[in-house]
Amino acid sequence: MNPFTYSRVADANQAVTAVSGKPKSKFLGGGTNLIDLMKMGVEMPNGLIDINRLPFAQIEELPDKSVRIGAMARNSDVAEHELIKTRYPALSQALLSGASPQLRNMATVGGNLMQRTRCYYFYDPAFPACNKRKPGSGCGAIDGYNRIHAILGQSEQCIATHPSDMCVALAAFDAIVRVRGPNGEQQIAFGDFHRLPGNTPERDTNLGPDELIIAVDLPAIPFAVRSHYLKVRDRASYAFALVSVAAALDLGSNNRITAARVALGGVAHKPWRANAAEKKLTGQEANENTFRAAAEAELAPAKSYKYNSFKIELAKRAIVRALSNVAAMG
Amino acid sequence: MASESEEPAASGSSEPNEPAIVSHLATRRKFIKQVAGTSAALAIGPHLVGSASLDPVTSTTTPAGTSDLVKVNLKINGESHELDVDPRMTLLDALRERLQLTGSKKGCDHGQCGACTVLVNGRRINSCLTFALMHEGDEIITVEGLASGDELHPMQAAFIEHDGFQCGFCTPGQICSAVALLHEGHANTDDEIREWMSGNLCRCGAYPNILAAIKQAKTKGRA
Numbered sequence: 001m002n003p004f005t006y007s008r009v010a011d012a013n014q015a016v017t018a019v020s021g022k023p024k025s026k027f028l029g030g031g032t033n034l035i036d037l038m039k040m041g042v043e044m045p046n047g048l049i050d051i052n053r054l055p056f057a058q059i060e061e062l063p064d065k066s067v068r069i070g071a072m073a074r075n076s077d078v079a080e081h082e083l084i085k086t087r088y089p090a091l092s093q094a095l096l097s098g099a100s101p102q103l104r105n106m107a108t109v110g111g112n113l114m115q116r117t118r119c120y121y122f123y124d125p126a127f128p129a130c131n132k133r134k135p136g137s138g139c140g141a142i143d144g145y146n147r148i149h150a151i152l153g154q155s156e157q158c159i160a161t162h163p164s165d166m167c168v169a170l171a172a173f174d175a176i177v178r179v180r181g182p183n184g185e186q187q188i189a190f191g192d193f194h195r196l197p198g199n200t201p202e203r204d205t206n207l208g209p210d211e212l213i214i215a216v217d218l219p220a221i222p223f224a225v226r227s228h229y230l231k232v233r234d235r236a237s238y239a240f241a242l243v244s245v246a247a248a249l250d251l252g253s254n255n256r257i258t259a260a261r262v263a264l265g266g267v268a269h270k271p272w273r274a275n276a277a278e279k280k281l282t283g284q285e286a287n288e289n290t291f292r293a294a295a296e297a298e299l300a301p302a303k304s305y306k307y308n309s310f311k312i313e314l315a316k317r318a319i320v321r322a323l324s325n326v327a328a329m330g
Numbered sequence: 331m332a333s334e335s336e337e338p339a340a341s342g343s344s345e346p347n348e349p350a351i352v353s354h355l356a357t358r359r360k361f362i363k364q365v366a367g368t369s370a371a372l373a374i375g376p377h378l379v380g381s382a383s384l385d386p387v388t389s390t391t392t393p394a395g396t397s398d399l400v401k402v403n404l405k406i407n408g409e410s411h412e413l414d415v416d417p418r419m420t421l422l423d424a425l426r427e428r429l430q431l432t433g434s435k436k437g438c439d440h441g442q443c444g445a446c447t448v449l450v451n452g453r454r455i456n457s458c459l460t461f462a463l464m465h466e467g468d469e470i471i472t473v474e475g476l477a478s479g480d481e482l483h484p485m486q487a488a489f490i491e492h493d494g495f496q497c498g499f500c501t502p503g504q505i506c507s508a509v510a511l512l513h514e515g516h517a518n519t520d521d522e523i524r525e526w527m528s529g530n531l532c533r534c535g536a537y538p539n540i541l542a543a544i545k546q547a548k549t550k551g552r553a
Contacts (some may be wrong), residue, residue, distance in 0.1 A: 006417040006463050028464070035420070035459050036440050048417070050464055076453075101514070102507065103441055105453040106460065160367060237528035272489025 002037050008050040012180045012214055015080030018049045020182055020210045027051050027212060029072065030106035032099070033115040033152055041125050042116075042133060051187060056214050059083060065220035071110030071213040075166065076101065078109060088218055090227035090246045091169040097231045098165040099179075100238050110213035113177065113193065116204060117160035117269075118240055119149065120144060131157045132201040148242065149309040151299075151315070153268040159305065161266055163240050168265035169229055171273045172246040173218050181211040194270030201269070223250035223259060226329050230322040231265075232314060241266035243315045246323035249286060255327075257281045257290070262323070263300070274298045277319060286327045288320060295319035403462050406431065407475025415462050422446045423471060424462035433473035433502040437531075446529035447503035447510075448472045454510035456529075473502035476509065484550060485509050488543040496534035508544045517548050538541045 006028075009015045019025045025047035029033060037043035056070035067083050078084055079095035099107065113325045121127045121140030129138035141149050141159050149159040167190075175190040183262050207213070227248035233239040252258040260281035262274035277294035284290040295308035295316035302312045390420075399414040404424065413428055425431040425448070433548040434457055437445030441459040448457045450470040476483035485505050488494070507530045511517050516526040523544050524537075532540065 001418045003398065004417060006461070008466075028461075031464070032441055032456070032459050035461065039440065052464060100444065101511070101516075101526055102444060102447055102454050103459075104454045104531045106455050119458065237525050 002044045004045055004048045015051050015212050029108040029111035030105045032103050055310050067218045069109050069216045073109050075104040075107045084122050086225050090229040093229035094165040094169040118163045119160040123206050124156040135202050146305040149308050151302040151304050151311050153196045155197045158197035162270050167271040168263045169246040171271035172261040172263035176217040179211045180214050197269045224248050228325045232318055243318045244320045247322040248296050249326045255286050291320040291323040351445045402466050406470045420458050421460050421462045422457040431472050431474050445500050445503040447506045454507050485547040488547040492539045492543040494540040494543040495536050500532045
């Protein structure tokens with residue numbers, strides 16, 4: 001591991017000042033991904049700003065009934081919080097389906113947003129080609145072993161997927177990311193936070209280099225109580241998603257869908273909001289035919305590679321299953 | 331439980347004519363530590379020599395203009411330890427290499443196996459994925475701190491009674507994890523215990539016995 005200076009900060013302004021003008025400095029939260037990447041030689045910061053003592057760990061309801069989750073709240077605390085379990089069950093389920101209890105006790109909400117892909121070619125510098133790790137070096141995955149890779153929104157430069165479960169639920173719920181920078185606070189809509197790879201796969205997010213995530217806000221969505229997270233993976237537990245679905249339905253009279261939220265994990269460079277599926281669902285009767293049509297619409301532009309073509313049909317079936325589960329919630 | 335044996339290293343078992351290099355070393359553990367220490371020093375030496383001087387930042391714990399080592403006070407099993415550590419030192423390495431608390435094991439060193447599980451402020455974490463410097467003032471409990479004197483923690487006793495291990499390498503992590511699990515309240519069914527213990531791998535496959543041990547500790551013992 002490369003050497004670095006370590007410092008600890010007590011408030012957000014100190015944290016922002018500490019990284020300003022130092023592109024090789026990084027914030028250190030739970031460390032579960034960053035320290036691992038430093039051990040691998042993928043991340044090589046020369047300064048770490050420990051933000052674990054920042055007072056941003058609370059989860060609270062705001063006057064407009066939205067819920068604010070502090071960026072330093074640990075994944076386990078968010079998953080177990082009564083407000084989250086009752087109002088946004090898919091978020092709680094997504095968190096509990098990720099990593100292990102030990103890692104969830106360490107990992108923060110802000111860090112979860114910032115975690116990097118588990119593409120083998122990115123994670124191991126022994127592979128020479130990775131445009132994300134080393135811009136311009138090529139993509140080892142496109143013609144390599146690409147079983148876990150993207151089927152939507154990818155580019156010729158990068159077919160990596162975003163690894164988070166939590167972020168899939170946040171995408172479905174239209175979360176707002178609150179960040180503090182040198183010029184004060186600003187808000188980033190969740191759909192604009194993570195990026196598609198395009199020609200700059202080295203950039204995972206639109207967060208500025210001297211910006212700090214301080215909270216994630218969940219807008220009040222009454223029908224989110226009827227939401228569900230479905231994760232399909234190679235093991236029964238403790239594995240990244242091959243495909244996952246966060247889904248919520250607002251059902252009116254005659255079983256008509258008045259509003260739908262669907263987001264997919266494991267399929268793209270960012271948590272994938274399924275706009276085409278939502279459009280197909282809205283106004284229709286909640287039944288398997290409707291769900292299948294929505295899944296077909298969402299996956300119509302999908303493109304697969306040698307080892308991941310199974311993901312297209314898997315994603316369709318996962319959408320149908322997740323929506324069926326939500327509809328059955330009564 | 332898997333205590334570290336300090337028995338003298340076996341000598342002359344296969345090659346009686348070989349110089350008995352290890353025979354004058356007191357123990358196998360000490361020998362391994364010396365070798366590991368040497369290679370670690372070689373590995374980090376050049377970096378330390380070449381690293382830039384410390385960059386003073388407000389509220390930093392790094393003493394500006396001094397060496398690369400930083401002071402940290404770790405409270406482990408109720409006892410305070412003041413150490414000078416390289417910022418890169420993980421909590422696991424501080425426990426094992428500096429404080430001789432070798433119960434916590436380095437399995438994968440990447441947060442995947444759970445052999446390094448310890449309790450920090452009552453919560454289980456992977457000590458391999460956290461720097462020692464991040465734990466100033468935290469209450470850290472390792473497997474060495476679970477027993478009361480000679481009286482085993484009920485979870486330790488249950489693991490022995492149910493043969494919840496074969497080689498024993500994952501056991502300290504399994505036990506720390508299981509102790510935390512009972513506090514978390516997610517040990518209500520067999521499936522729930524399996525799910526919530528999934529961060530602790532056992533290559534010997536002692537899972538059925540680990541499950542039995544946890545169930546017994548839940549009904550019989552303090553957690």
